[in-house]
Amino acid sequence: MPADDAWFGDALLFQWGTREALVGRYGECYYFDFTRQFISQIGEDDDAMFQLTCQLQYELTADLRAVETVNSWCSSVKALPEFKAFALGHPALSAVAGRPARTVEFYFTGRMTV
DSSP: OOSSTTSOOOEEEEEEEEEEOSTTTOSEEEEEEEEEEEEOSSSOGGGGEEEEEEEEEEEOOHHHHTSOOEEEEEOSSTTHHHHHHHHHTSHHHHHHTTOOOSEEEEEEEEOOOO
16 A cells, blocks of 8 residues: 555455355355455546455355455555454454365456556
8 A cells, every 4th residue: 555645546445244156166155355456547437446356255154144244445544554453353354264265266357558
């Protein structure tokens, strides 16, 4: 992230909960996801946005199903310490601690226009 809010246009997304998994391979899963959204100085609207995502998917169990599906954004450098404490102390993280992920996805999305 940039050092100050003067250049800040990026964001961090922390999301978790229950969703459809890989169609044809298995049904619902519990997912735990961190995404960094970059906003380029080149391009406009959606053409300027890129996302780097790391998502872990877990076999859905009763205790994971009980964790509410939610997301939380951090859109300023000033809010970063509070966002970090929120994410690292959240029950969504402790719910998956020590469990092997069924699938780990790490990908970059966006369109580059010049």
